[in-house]
Amino acid sequence: MTDTINPEKIHPEKIHPEKINKVSIIVSKGSLEGIYPALIMANGARAEGMEANLFFTFFGLDAVNKKRIDHIKVATVGNPAMHIPTLIGGLPGMSGLATHMMSKTMEKLDIPPIHEFIEMIGDTGCGMYACKASVDMFDLSEDDFVEQIQGIITVGDFYDMAAGGQIIFT
Amino acid sequence: MSTATFAGTPVEVNDEGFFVDPTQWTKEIAIELAAADGIAELTSQHWQVLEFMRKEYFEKGTGPTVRVLGKTSGVSVKDLYLLFPKGPAKMAARIAGIPKPKGCI
Numbered sequence A: 001m002t003d004t005i006n007p008e009k010i011h012p013e014k015i016h017p018e019k020i021n022k023v024s025i026i027v028s029k030g031s032l033e034g035i036y037p038a039l040i041m042a043n044g045a046r047a048e049g050m051e052a053n054l055f056f057t058f059f060g061l062d063a064v065n066k067k068r069i070d071h072i073k074v075a076t077v078g079n080p081a082m083h084i085p086t087l088i089g090g091l092p093g094m095s096g097l098a099t100h101m102m103s104k105t106m107e108k109l110d111i112p113p114i115h116e117f118i119e120m121i122g123d124t125g126c127g128m129y130a131c132k133a134s135v136d137m138f139d140l141s142e143d144d145f146v147e148q149i150q151g152i153i154t155v156g157d158f159y160d161m162a163a164g165g166q167i168i169f170t
Numbered sequence B: 001m002s003t004a005t006f007a008g009t010p011v012e013v014n015d016e017g018f019f020v021d022p023t024q025w026t027k028e029i030a031i032e033l034a035a036a037d038g039i040a041e042l043t044s045q046h047w048q049v050l051e052f053m054r055k056e057y058f059e060k061g062t063g064p065t066v067r068v069l070g071k072t073s074g075v076s077v078k079d080l081y082l083l084f085p086k087g088p089a090k091m092a093a094r095i096a097g098i099p100k101p102k103g104c105i
Helices: A031-047 A059-063 A095-110 A114-123 A132-137 A155-160 B027-036 B044-060 B065-074 B077-083 B089-097
Strands: A022-027 A049-056 A126-129 A152-154 A166-169 B002-006 B011-012
Touching: A022 A031, A022 A059, A022 A155, A031 A049, A031 A059, A031 A114, A031 B089, A049 A059, A049 A155, A049 B002, A059 A114, A059 A126, A059 A132, A114 A126, A114 B077, A126 A132, A126 A155, A132 A152, A132 A166, A152 A155, B002 B027, B002 B089, B011 B027, B027 B089, B044 B065, B044 B077, B065 B089, B077 B089
Parallel strands: A022 A049, A022 A166, A049 A126, A126 A152
Antiparallel strands: B002 B011
């Protein structure tokens, strides 16, 4: 009864957590705010010397689609944190305007535009793959993607690739 | 914070092994730190990056990000990762004897 509890004995992993050595990040959204966090996390993982993979699925494919990569926009509707009333956010050009303003701020903070960021992340040695089911659904092929995409893979391939690491869904 | 001895010189380092006082750094220390980090020989490209990082640190007060390194050091991002496989900004900063660069990119 008088034994003192040593937290290290109960949860040794919480006191001395093991370092994360590998992450596989899924990008499922095609908006600016849906894509950037994943790219920043993948780039940051490589900068820390961790292994990293990016898996683009559904609308996330826009981030690596040659025709769309330079036209990624922030969502001004259905996004209460933008603090723009829904009806105003829905006016023509609002999304473009908000994206333009945000891009200027990001450049000041040394955050590259998506196209440059994808190229840079490719150079860091991060793996980048497109989801086969989504590619088929949108009737796309390898030619539609930027050169950093190393392949169109199935969800099974993705899990094989992610083995031994953490998976992050965005 | 603790004191470590590199190349026969006692140096103040933080918990992650980054220099507290970058003026304590010498080239001999860099060679020893690099070897401990798995870089058997520092090439002229390695030195180019290390010297650029120190220059940036003394001018701006913080080490450069990988993006800045890739754009202005004369060594591409791809080569940076080949030269410093454990993550260029961080690994190179430690070998260059400057604090860990702040920033997420």
